[in-house]
Amino acid sequence: MAYLASPKLVHYIVGYLQEEALNSYIEFWNDLEKGNVENVPAPAIAIDYWQLPPESTLQDVIIIIRADEVHHRDLNHSTSDIQCQGHELREYPAPVGYH
Template identity: 65%
Template sequence: MTFVEIANLLWYERALVFAVQKVFFNAYFMAYLASPKLVHCIVGYLQEEALNSYTEFWNDLEKAMWKTCMHQLLLLIIGNCRRNRLSEMLSQSLEDEVHHRDLNHSTSDIQCQGHELREYPAPVG
């Protein structure tokens, strides 16, 4: 939702984002019922794409290509114009996405080997 605020979307663009999320949720639910292994693998790849997007955004931010958007985001989230807070938020988002990617790929691997998830601890770190 932070990045929806950054983009400063119009009302119908926001409606489209929420509609796509609703369709994705239902498709994800049905796919999970059919094959949890496949869904965890797909989510792992989605997390990798999120990492690429966040990294690209961070690089653009460092190049000061997003001055207007950065200013709006800082006012929205932080309430001041300190750039390092935005970098901290992006850094935490990247770390979070790395963990989600690793967790979903390991879950998919465990299930593909025919094991139960309760037999293996979740990856840490």
């Protein structure tokens, strides 16, 4: 419903939610670095989904998820910026690296 009323607002909100998720993953990564959380082998589902090497660890998973969160944050903010400038999304090509 909110998207129908204001897509640009929803994209901004989602961008900020992604920013908070990013901060959470950074805190988790810091705990891994400090040894507060054991850097166990990555779960098989994460290795399959992210196409990671078999010897990957939890830290490797967190690093790739953080990068994905950054991508989502940037995409939502740029989408909202395009709409705030009064343009239609179809007028712009998908950003480089967008899947």
